[in-house]
Amino acid sequence: MRDFRIVLLILGALLCGLGALAGLFFLWSVSINDGEGPGFLLTLTMTGFVGGLFLILGRRASGELNFRQAVCVTVASWLGLPIFAAFPFLFGDHPLSFTDAVFETVSGLTTTGSTVMTDLESTARTLLMWRALIQWIGGVGIIALSLAILPFLKVGGMQLFQLESSDNSTDRLIARPKNLALVIGSIYAGLTLLCAFCYILAGMMPFDALAHALTTVATGGYSTRDASMGAFSPAAHWVGSVFMLAGALPFMAYVRLIRVRRWGRTGGFSEIRWFFTLIAVFSILMIGAQLTAGIGFHEAVREGIFNVVAVITTTGYASGDYQLWGSFAMASFFVLTFLGGCAGSTAGGFKTFRLEIMGKAIGRALSKLPSPHSTVTARYQNRRLTNEDVASVALFAALYVAVFALSAMVLAAMGLDFMSAISAAATALANVGPGLGDIIGPAGNFIAVPDGAKWVLCAVMILGRLEIIVALLLFTPRFYT
Template identity: 55%
Template structure:
C-alpha cells in the first residue's frame, strides 16, 4: 500500500479508545473499591503510549478508507486488541496467565462466550463489567464489519446485502458511513437499554441487568454467575429469549423499519428472517417433545427447549440446563445447530441463515432445470436474482468453512483432546457459540482445564470465524498487496 498513515491513524484511535475505556473502568473500580483500579490504570497507561505514537505517525492522513486498508485494520484490530484487553485479567485479582487472559479477551471481543474463569458470583464487579463491555463492543463491531467491509470482499454471498447507497467507486467502503453508523449505533444502544429494563423488571439487580443486557444483545453469553442464566428467574430467561432473537436479526432490517421502507429490496434480508424462525421453531418443537417424554411439565419443557435452542442458534451461549443430559438425539441436534448461526448483518456468528437459503434455492433451481431444461425462471433472494457468481461465492465459502472446521478439529485432537471435545471445540469456536459438548467444555463445563496450546488454537479459530475466514486469507494473496 502506498499510504500506511491511515492504518496508523485508525489503529491509534482504536487503541486510544480502549485505553480510555480502561481508564473509566479504573475510576469506577476506585468508586466501588473492589481493588482492581490499579490494574485498569496500568492498562490505560500501557495503551495510551503506543496509541499516541500511532496517532502521531498517521496524523494528516486522508479520512477516506480504502478497501485494502480496511482489511488490514480489521485483521490487526481483531488479532491485536485482544492482547491489550487481556491486561486487566492478568494484572487484576484473577491473575490469569497470558494465554488464559488472551483467550478470555478473544472470546469476549468475538462474542464467543467461552470462559476459563470460575467463581464468577464472587468476582470483582469491574472485571465482570470489563468482559461484558468487550462483548458489547465486539457485537457492534461485527455489525459494522458485515455491512461495510464483507460485501466488498464478496465473502460467501455477502455482496447480496449491500446498502443501495454504497459507493464502490475507487473501493470506498461506504458512501455515508456516519449516517449509517449513527443509526445502527442508536438501534444497538436502544435494544440494550430495553433489555436492561426487562432484566430489572424480572428481578435482576442493576449490576446483573447491565452486564447481561450487554452480553445478550451482542449474542455474547458472558454471565455474572457460574450457573449462567440458570441462576436467574424464569421471567429473566424469557427476556433473554426475546433479546437474543433481536440480536440475531439483521440490523439493516431495523434500519428499514425505522425508515418505513419495508418493501425495499436488497439488504433487509426478510427471507432469511423467515427461515431463521422456521429453524428455531422446528428445533424447539423437537426438544420440547423430547422433554415432555421425560415427564417434564409443558411450560418448563417449552422454556428450557426454546431458551437453549435459541441460545445455540444465535451463538449467544447462555445455558439454563445441561442439554447433554437430554440424550444422544438432543446432543446431535445441538451439535448441528452450532453451525447454523443468525442472520447476516447481525451480532451472531455461525454459518449464517441466508447461506442456507441461497444453497436451498440454488438446489431447487437446479432440480427444476433438470426436470425442465428450458426453464429460465431465476432464483431470488431478498428481491434480487441469484447470479451464478453469487451461488459460486456461497458454495466456495461453504467448502472453506467445512475445511476450516475439519482442520481445526484435527489440530485440536493433536493437542491431546478426545474426539468429541475436538469436534465440538472446533465447531463452537468457528461459529462463536461458546459452550461445546463433552464433559470438559459442555454447557456445564469450563475451558480452564485445556492445555495452553489448545486455547491458542481455539482463540485463532474464534477470530477466523468472526472475520468470516476470507478476510484473513486475502492477506496471503500477493495481488492484494499490489498498488
C-alpha cells in the same frame, strides 16, 4: 504499497478509546477498593502510549479509508485489541495466566463467550463488567464489518448485501455512511438499555441486568454467574430469548423499519423468515425431547425455546445442561452450533442467508433435471440469483468445512477427546461459546483445555468472526499490489 498511515491513525484512536474506558474502570475500582486497579491502570498506560504513538505516526494520513486499508484495520483490531484488553485479567487481584487472559478477551471481543473463569460470584464487579463491555464493543464491530467490508468481497455471498451498504447504491436508506453508523449505533444502544430494563423487571439486580444486557444484544453470552442464566428466574429466560433474537436479526431491517414505519413494508428480508422457521422447528424438536425425558410441559417449552435461541443466535447462554435431554438433543444442538443468525447482525455462524441460497440453488438444480434446457430462475433479496452468487456461497461453505475439520484434527492431536475436539472447533468457528461433552459442555468451561489448544481456538474464533475470507486476504500477494 498503499499509504497505510490512516490504518495507524484509526488503530491509534481505537487504542486510545480502549485506554479511556480502562481509565474509567480504574477510577471505579479505586473507589470501591476491589483490588483490580493495577490491571486497569496498566491498560490505560499501555494503550495510551501505543495508541498515542500510532496517532503521531498516522497524523499526516489523508483521504478516505479504501478497501485494503479497511481490511487491515479490521484484522489488526481483532488481533491487537484482545492483547491490550487482557491486562485487567493479568494484573488484578486474582490474575489469570497470559494464555487464559488472552483467550478470555479474544472470546469476548469475537462474542464467542467461551470462558476459562470460574467462581464468577466472587469475582470483582469491575472485571465482570469489563468482560461484558468487551463483548458489547465486539458486537457493534461485527455489524460494521458486515455492512462496510464483507459486501465488497465476491466470496461468501455477502455481495448480495452491497445494495444496502455501498455508497454507490441507488436504494440507500441513509445517504451518508456516518449517519448510517450513528443510526445503527443508536439502535444497538437502545436495545441494550431496553433489555437491561426488562431484566430488572424480571427480577435481576441492576448490575446483573446491565451486564447481561450488554452480552445478550451482542449475542456474546458472558454471564455474572457460574450457572449462567440458570441462576435467574424463568421470566429472565423469556427476556433473554427476545433480545437474543433482536441481536441476531439484520440491523438494516431495524433501519428500514424506522424509515418506513411499518414492518410489513420493509421487504427484502426473506432471511428473517427462514431464521424464525429454523427456530420453530428445532424448538418443537427440543420440547419433544424434554417431554420424552420426563420434563414438565411448561418447563420444556421455556427451556427448549431458550436454549435453541441461545445456540442458533450464537449467544451461548445456558439455563441447564441440555446434554441430559438425550443423544438426539445433543446431535441437534451440534447442528444448531453451525447455523448462526442473520447477516448484518451481531450473531456468528454460517448465517441463515447462505442456507437459503443453498436451498434455492438445490431446488433450481432439481427443477432443471427433468428438462436440462429449460430456464429456471431463483430470486433472493428481490433480485435474480446468479451462478456467481451460488458459487461464492459454495466456496465459502467449502472453506468453512475445511477450517472446521483441520482445527478439530489439530485439537484432537493436542490431547482433546473426540467429542471435545469437534465441538470445540465448531463452537469456536461459529462463535457460539459452550461445546459438548463433560469438559466444555454447557455445564463446564475451557479452563482444563491445554494452553496450546487455547491458542488454536483463539485463531479459529478470529477466523470465524472475520468470515475466514477477510483474514485470508492478508496472505494473498495481490492484496498488497
